[in-house]
Amino acid sequence: MLDHIIIGQYVPGHSKVHRLDPRAKLICLMLFMVFLFVSRHPLSIGVALLIAVLAFGLANVPLTFYLRGMRFIAIIIIFTFLLHLFMTKEGPVLFTTPIVTIYLGGVLEGVLVGVRLLLLVIMASLLTLTTTPVDLTDGMESLMLPLKKVGMPTHELAFMISIALRFIPTLLEEAMKIIKAQMARGANFTQGSIWKRVKAFVPVLVPLFVQSLNRAEDLAIAMESRGYEGGEGRTKFRILYWKRMDTIALVILTLYSMTAIFTRFLM
Amino acid sequence: MYMEAKNVKFTYMVGSPFEKTALQNINLTLEPNSYTVLIGHTGSGKSTLIQLFNGLLKPTDGSIQIGNREIKRDTKQKHLYDVRKDVGMVFQYPEHQLFHETILKDVAFGPMNFGMSQEEAEKRAKESLKLVGIEEGLYERSPFDLSGGQMRRVAIAGVLASNPKTLILDEPTAGLDPQGKEDIMELFYKWYEVSEERSIILVTHHMEDAAKYGDQLIVLEQGGIHLTGTPKEVFLQGDRLRKTGLSQPETVRLLESLKDKSKGHIDTLKFHLNETVDEIVSFLRKDQ
Numbered sequence: 169m170l171d172h173i174i175i176g177q178y179v180p181g182h183s184k185v186h187r188l189d190p191r192a193k194l195i196c197l198m199l200f201m202v203f204l205f206v207s208r209h210p211l212s213i214g215v216a217l218l219i220a221v222l223a224f225g226l227a228n229v230p231l232t233f234y235l236r237g238m239r240f241i242a243i244i245i246i247f248t249f250l251l252h253l254f255m256t257k258e259g260p261v262l263f264t265t266p267i268v269t270i271y272l273g274g275v276l277e278g279v280l281v282g283v284r285l286l287l288l289v290i291m292a293s294l295l296t297l298t299t300t301p302v303d304l305t306d307g308m309e310s311l312m313l314p315l316k317k318v319g320m321p322t323h324e325l326a327f328m329i330s331i332a333l334r335f336i337p338t339l340l341e342e343a344m345k346i347i348k349a350q351m352a353r354g355a356n357f358t359q360g361s362i363w364k365r366v367k368a369f370v371p372v373l374v375p376l377f378v379q380s381l382n383r384a385e386d387l388a389i390a391m392e393s394r395g396y397e398g399g400e401g402r403t404k405f406r407i408l409y410w411k412r413m414d415t416i417a418l419v420i421l422t423l424y425s426m427t428a429i430f431t432r433f434l435m
Numbered sequence: 436m437y438m439e440a441k442n443v444k445f446t447y448m449v450g451s452p453f454e455k456t457a458l459q460n461i462n463l464t465l466e467p468n469s470y471t472v473l474i475g476h477t478g479s480g481k482s483t484l485i486q487l488f489n490g491l492l493k494p495t496d497g498s499i500q501i502g503n504r505e506i507k508r509d510t511k512q513k514h515l516y517d518v519r520k521d522v523g524m525v526f527q528y529p530e531h532q533l534f535h536e537t538i539l540k541d542v543a544f545g546p547m548n549f550g551m552s553q554e555e556a557e558k559r560a561k562e563s564l565k566l567v568g569i570e571e572g573l574y575e576r577s578p579f580d581l582s583g584g585q586m587r588r589v590a591i592a593g594v595l596a597s598n599p600k601t602l603i604l605d606e607p608t609a610g611l612d613p614q615g616k617e618d619i620m621e622l623f624y625k626w627y628e629v630s631e632e633r634s635i636i637l638v639t640h641h642m643e644d645a646a647k648y649g650d651q652l653i654v655l656e657q658g659g660i661h662l663t664g665t666p667k668e669v670f671l672q673g674d675r676l677r678k679t680g681l682s683q684p685e686t687v688r689l690l691e692s693l694k695d696k697s698k699g700h701i702d703t704l705k706f707h708l709n710e711t712v713d714e715i716v717s718f719l720r721k722d723q
Binding site for chain 2: 179229230232233236342345346348349350351352353354355356358359370371372374375378379
């Protein structure tokens with residue numbers, strides 16, 4: 169039931185995207201996400217599409233696996249598309265029905281928002297699909313380093329994120345176990361009204377919370393008993409290396425950012 | 436209840452990079468009123484098999500018959516729900532499923548889901564709680580106030596309260612102390628003996644329990660059936676068991692090494708402590 173959720177899952181591999189430096193991936197993703205919403209010019213969106221296709225092609229993540237994880241996202245995207253389709257009243261009228269009138273502007277706006285959301289989700293999940301949580305945290309910590317000068321607990325922040333990521337699959341697995349146990353006791357999650365279905369999850373959420381709290385405590389004790397006391401003076405076992413591929417990726421994304429700025433402000 | 440698996444195959448996460456076949460070519464028959472024990476290494480497919488017998492999973496190929504119902508790949512959810520009425524399942528660490536404010540309500544959750552009235556469900560809940568040895572004074576307390584052992588008993592009562600015909604037990608004594616283990620296993624046997632309609636399927640790593648309680652043993656290995664038979668038939672084949680990383684019960688191992696050393700005439704297939712002692716005593720007498 170829950171095994172279609174791919175957020176935070178890592179698919180092992182040795183593709184070009186897998187081997188990129190996590191810092192490069194993080195910066196590229198940030199640039200991509202920001203500039204995706206800067207320009208609505210077809211050229212800029214086209215370049216973004218191209219980058220997504222390229223990244224996706226290089227990453228070698230099986231398409232079927234990806235599509236299944238997208239099912240839930242697809243609902244959100246279709247919903248926003250329809251909302252824009254019906255709510256935007258610009259441009260020439262395409263056709264009229266007694267209930268709604270569809271304008272060309274609505275279609276364009278809907279497609280634009282849909283494509284943007286899709287690209288956003290594809291690229292964001294590509295990051296976690298091709299980067300181990302450990303690499304991701306190392307990357308984040310290293311990127312946040314300048315903030316340490318102003319007193320931000322960067323190590324702790326990065327560590328928290330990595331713990332959260334690390335436990336997503338564990339929590340899912342546990343939720344699945346509890347769901348099964350309650351189903352064996354006759355709980356029904358797939359029938360009845362929405363309210364009934366929501367209520368059916370109480371017997372899952374309560375044990376899940378109880379176990380999460382217990383686990384958090386166990387984890388804290390386990391870390392303390394192994395001498396963990398934060399980032400002060402901690403050395404790294406894994407050292408990140410910036411390679412030529414990383415520079416190339418960054419250059420591509422910088423070119424994209426420039427395209428976005430150019431089409432937005434200078435055209 | 437009569438159960439049968441016909442050419443069952445099961446694959447996890449079909450069509451993803453994590454695709455994994457857990458079971459293959461499984462053919463099994465479980466007679467009514469039988470006590471079946473599944474043994475096998477971690478990852479041999481035991482947990483998958485029992486979930487198929489409870490309608491929590493559907494076979495990727497082949498079919499499962501439970502009573503007069505049949506489960507195939509395209510069986511509807513509604514149909515599976517009916518199966519669960521007759522087949523109860525005690526999961527590993529069942530205390531992880533407790534959630535209600537009071538113990539009584541938690542135990543009554545199952546019967547109420549299966550369509551009993553509140554009154555009837557509470558009556559059933561009280562009966563089950565009594566069977567597992569939880570005092571009446573605790574009924575209105577929160578299940579989270581209990582000790583680990585008591586929580587496990589409450590959770591087991593929660594499964595028994597639905598009055599299943601077949602009870603599936605997935606390592607029900609994991610993490611308990613020796614006395615607690617024996618108490619729980621005896622409790623299940625007591626439940627099993629009450630009616631001729633009742634069957635048990637037990638998953639365990641404990642060879643002593645397998646020998647003591649089972650009347651049919653099934654040894655799984657890498658998703659297939661490696662050995663099957665009565666405890667005596669299975670535990671006679673020590674070498675084949677050891678090949679899969681399993682062992683014989685302690686009593687059998689003791690008698691076998693005695694037999695090896697003395698070259699005497701010893702019946703090694705004794706599973707109970709008293710039988711074993713008798714066998715050793717009679718051997719010693721003969722020797723003198």
